[in-house]
Amino acid sequence: MIILTCPFKLQLLEGVLRRSLPQALPVYGTVMHINRGNPAQHEVVVDSWPEFKAVLTRPCKEVVKDKWDFYANLHATFYRDVDACQAMLENAEVIDWSKAFQLQGIQDGMYEVAKGIAEARHVHLKPYLYQTCLHPGPPASCQSRLKSDFHFSVLNPSHAPILNNAWDFGGNTRSLRYLEHLIRYFPNSCLMNKGGQLVSWSLSDPFACMAHGYTFSQYRGQGCIQAVIQSISKKLHASGFPVYCGVLPENQSSKQALKHQGFRILLEIYYMLIVTPVINLKE
Ligand SMILES: CC(C)(COP(=O)(O)OP(=O)(O)OC[C@H]1O[C@@H](n2cnc3c(N)ncnc32)[C@H](O)[C@@H]1OP(=O)(O)O)[C@@H](O)C(=O)NCCC(=O)NCCS
Missing domain, CATH: 3.40.630.30 (Gcn5-related N-acetyltransferase (GNAT))
Structure with a gap:
């Protein structure tokens, strides 16, 4: 070796x-x-x-x-x-x-x-x-139906406890440390409301894989994650990274959002x- x-x-x-x-x-x-x-x-x-x-x-x-x-x-x-x-x-x-x-x-x-x-x-x-989802790239700028009182931003490590509470695999000190690390060192995108509160976000990880997509339940079905996916995809693509992620087969809303943003769902299992x-x- x-x-x-x-x-x-x-x-x-x-x-x-x-x-x-x-x-x-x-x-x-x-x-x-x-x-x-x-x-x-x-x-x-x-x-x-x-x-x-x-x-x-x-x-x-x-x-x-x-x-x-x-x-x-x-x-x-x-x-x-x-x-x-x-x-x-x-x-x-x-x-x-x-x-x-x-x-x-x-x-x-x-x-x-x-x-x-x-x-x-x-x-x-x-x-x-x-399921492996890969964007053939470059990510298109689709028309967004987002509310005008939302704005794009990037996360900072002080947001990690919010993400940690929302994450199914999280909720402990190790997951919190991991999320802080991702936020600090890898591309991410998020949406905030008028009051500067988090609405929706997506991170990327050391594999350059998009992960941790999330929208708070009161904002779901309004195109938030699609806007966030589009934003982080552009960042990854602009730096030359492949634009990909894994999605659970039963997660219909995620799959729908990814397909709308031009991702292909491959046969390969991640x-x-x-x-x-x-x-x-x-x-
Ligand atoms: C998955 C999740 C991020 C989606 O966020 P969102 O902001 O509501 O997503 P969007 O509104 O941008 O897009 C979702 C799309 O799926 C559709 N959808 C919702 N439920 C659906 C279902 N059961 N079957 C098919 N489509 C569905 C929506 O109508 C929308 O499509 P449209 O644009 O044609 O109307 C959100 O539900 C969430 O945070 N879930 C918990 C965490 C999670 O599963 N994260 C993803 C990890 S890969």
Whole structure:
């Protein structure tokens, strides 16, 4: 296993991954962020170079100190050979399975492999299966039916507690810290009302994936998230990022909003796997 640190090789890898979209999306987005200042302090591991068969991105050592923090301990993988993916995920030098972590990817094999390893190691793996939505770009400027008393803005870290309360996966100090980090370092967009109160927002994450779309219930069905999606899509596209996200199959309003904004819902499943170690009462 090789940790790629050479900026020239990382640029080369970005170009190679670009030719493997959409399957490489989360790894590609992470490598793009690494090559543009690396705000999440991630690093890239490949099985071999330059002819790699599997690639994984993860936080640099010492970035995530809390063993239970799967919000920050973000990994993504892409493979050309599922056996190489298996070898990489099994390797204790590559992933520390005694810590909580997330693994994201858009290939069925990575899920099967991770499930098998989790069973063998007796750790808990919870899969979340999303539909992959990709904008063919550039995002169009559609006519908006937004109320004129709403205005666009960007979030600042003081908004994180509001987002944390609204987030289904949130509501704890680790999720709060994660949201503050996203707001501080990655593109986002939001709508506010006349009084400067939040109405609707969308963030993006270290995979350059749009996430955390939300509209307060009293403002739903008025085109708010569509306006926010359009705004953040333009920012991501203008910086050269792919414009994509995952959506739960049953989330009809999100899918409708994304389709209206020109996104295509792909056949590929976006896997988000949350791995947590078994609690050892002796620790
Ligand atoms: C999903 C969510 C962000 C949508 O926000 P919103 O501001 O109400 O969305 P918009 O009004 O911009 O667009 C929603 C579209 O879906 C439509 N819609 C609403 N419910 C629907 C349903 N059950 N089936 C199909 N379409 C539906 C709306 O009519 C609208 O389409 P239209 O423009 O043709 O009228 C909001 O419901 C929310 O915050 N949900 C909880 C969090 C969540 O699910 N986030 C998304 C994570 S991917």
